[in-house]
Amino acid sequence: MNIFKISIANLKDKKLNSFLSAMLLTLGIGMISMLLLLDKQLDAQFKRNIKGIDMVVGAKGSPLQLILSGIYQIDAPTGNVPLSEVTRLSKNPMVKSVIPMSMGDSYNGFRIVGTTHQYVAHFEAVLETGEVFSAGQTVTLGAKVARETGLKVGDTFESSHGLDGAGEAHGSHPYKVAGIYAANGSVVDQLILTSLESIWQVHDHEATAPGLQAMKELEDETAPHEGHDHDDHQDEKEVTMALVKFRNPMGLMMIPRQINENTTMQAALPSIEINRLFSLMGMGIDTLKALALLIIVIAGLSVFISLFNALKERKYEMALMLSMGATRGRLFIMLLLEGLLLAITGFAAGLLMSRLGLWFFAKSAARDYHYDLAQYRVLTEEWYLLIGALAVGFLAALVPSLGIYRINISRTLAEE
Amino acid sequence: MIQTKALKFAYSGTKHFTFPDLYCADEETLLILGESGRGKTTFLHLMALLLQPKSGNIVLDGEHIEALSQASRGALRAEKIGVVYQKAHFVRALNVIDNLLLANYLGNRAQNRSRALYLAESLGFSDHLSKKTSQLSQGEQQRVSIARALMNEPRVILADEPTSSLDDANCRKVMRLLTSQAKDIGASLLVVTHDQRLKDEFPNQIFL
Known part of the structure; x- marks a missing residue:
């Protein structure tokens, strides 16, 4: 029994809410990560073959x-x-x-x-x-x-x-x-x-x-x-x-x-034509990236709403735990942890999804164009993505978690 | 033991309470009777150190609590007081055994699984340990909440209307368990109630 275990139990207890939040994050992160991978792969493939041809x-x-x-x-x-x-x-x-x-x-x-x-x-x-x-x-x-x-x-x-x-x-x-x-x-x-x-x-x-x-x-x-x-x-x-x-x-x-x-x-001239091609594709990629960011923001909102509701529902529980000797700081961390756990889950699943997507894409690209795009290691940009996901989880959990400090133990326990 | 002297409390200036002095020695049971609105729960919360009295003092197991800081009151509560609430509430995401161990964990004690098992055995819910608390009947839930109050072997057990939502059979059972468990660990037992069924069984009574 510890804070971590309680956080996980709470997430499991609200399976659908947790699923929705993690799913949205997965989608957003997955999209961005896949775009990054594709971008990198295409770039590398195109640049490699262009080398030395004027x-x-x-x-x-x-x-x-x-x-x-x-x-x-x-x-x-x-x-x-x-x-x-x-x-x-x-x-x-x-x-x-x-x-x-x-x-x-x-x-x-x-x-x-x-x-x-x-x-x-x-x-x-x-x-x-x-x-x-x-x-x-x-x-x-x-x-x-x-x-x-x-x-x-x-x-x-x-x-x-x-x-x-x-x-x-x-x-x-x-x-x-x-x-x-x-x-x-x-x-x-x-x-x-x-x-x-x-x-x-x-x-x-x-x-x-x-x-x-x-x-x-x-x-x-x-x-x-x-x-x-x-x-x-x-x-x-x-x-x-x-x-x-x-x-x-x-x-x-x-x-x-x-x-x-x-x-x-x-x-x-290959350099000019490929830049033209990339700027054409770049517009599409930018649009998709914006869409993915929007999804991540919505994911953050979803985390926020579900934690906010959870705190309202669990207000008595929180008061109870406080009366049993829990410090507010501890419960604050517990709630924060729930947001962060969702973020980490979303990030991991998103990375998995992008690899899976890339794998399918690479398969069809290999079939149609004989190009090998498969490359699955984690990119540097994706670590920034992790930091971003954690920030979303943290911010979304922060406001509801602060509610812990406003609970009046005696009144909450007496109300029900 | 627990002792109160000239306790006074006020909600928002208009609602004043003055509580009678009481003394309850170890292994004794004291019934605090009173109709609703007389401040029974307030009295209990004062003794549970959840509220701070306007004046007067409380001696808990030899310690004068008015001298203590907010944080050390919380620590004292976790260590020496077990509370059984009117309606059994739990951390709903956790199962029965984890809810019991939670008392140890939040009270900063080693998690004593064997004590949890012993209490579950003697309070008769050892078959339900891995169930969620919401799957239990009300009588069972009340027994689990008693077990939770006993997990840290408190010096004082405060029970707030522990029998009000129970039928006669469960009422008798719960009270018997409460008194016997309190004796077991040598704790004082204070029961705040308006339940007329308890009146005849406990001679030690105070009226609000």
Whole structure:
């Protein structure tokens, strides 16, 4: 028997009131904590993949779309651009590196990206087994792809057209798995990497399919025939986009404008687009945070009301305890403890709820975008949240608890 | 023992009470009789040190209480006085045994579980120890409140209309238990009542 035990007994005795108060706190805390977690996770994921990429060039369209599809592999690409333009860009002295990418096919929902070994080096992917893809229709799988599809080194598979895994299969040109990368948390984990040549090969030969053959002939008739020799063959090659790194900040100042004005390509700057995206999402997050704070205030009100009522109902009980030798300070702490216990319960349950929510969200995000968002340790901000919750519990319990000091023992005991 | 001398009390200036002197030795029982409105409960609260008299003095177990501070009165009450109220009230969230142990805890004593069990046994509610007090009948509740008053082995037991809400059988039982328990620990027993049923059983009487 002690103050703590009496507090808990009192909370249990008023199950519904306690439940309501704790529940509201749980909701508020859970919402804020989940927003914090998501914010942090998204931020980390987005920032990690953006690292070292100064600019993305691709077909004209939405710059945000270009970034989302090119760097994060979550949106559809804007279209194709001639390889020659990309090659010309790479010769610019202000450009340090250009990593071309060719996209559009997939296997089981995982994107197949034709690129160069520079891409691998950029994302610091390290082989787990086998070797890196080569021009000969071989691929290297991201860790997650290997895990989910069960493909192993030496296996072959057929890619299908489109990014959703529902396109028609490129039947005649199976890919062979040459190696698998170790997981490193970058976008490579969820990709099937191959050489640009392999992608072109699959698609070139497709041009010999009956329907496409006719289309090709139609195009050839309208296209000018001059200069159609082997050297120019590269002109016909297309890539989807290229990731560009500059030598110095001057490049960032000048080249995007040049590209947008003088070429058929558009240049998108990841830092700007992602900030735009985050500020768009930020509004939603701020609204949710405000809502969560409101819920927490209501939770505090609920604690206040239930303790206030409890004190009225238990006034005789309090007088009795005072007559039995309890000090007012002790009973004051007892009531305060009830508010704090509710706050702690709400906080713990809220944290649990946010983790559960994140787990579900991460599962669906992993399914739809192949992104891994699961991260469950307690954030620094959440300790502030605990202090906030305790403050709410304390303040809500304070006023009713002070009522202890106004009880007239004799009168209360005589009244009933 | 408890002794009062020339006790006077006033509520808000208009309602004045003057109480007769009384003396109750250890192991004795004293009945304080009076119709309602005569200040029975006020008298009891004065003796229980819940109210402070306007004048006069009280000697409790040899101690003159008018010399004591508010805090030491509270401590003295917790230590030497057991009160049985007219209607049995408990901390409703706690079960029967915890309500008994509460008297030890709030009186700053070691929690004496074996005494609680002994009292429950002798007052006949040992089957109900883990029940909430609200699940008990009125007679049972009154017996639990007597047990609670006895938990700290007080020198004086004050009972405020302990039998008024009880039927004849329970009334007799409760009074028998009160007197025998008071004798057991050598305490003075003061019963404030207007219950005519008790008049014939206790020769030691004071009228208000």
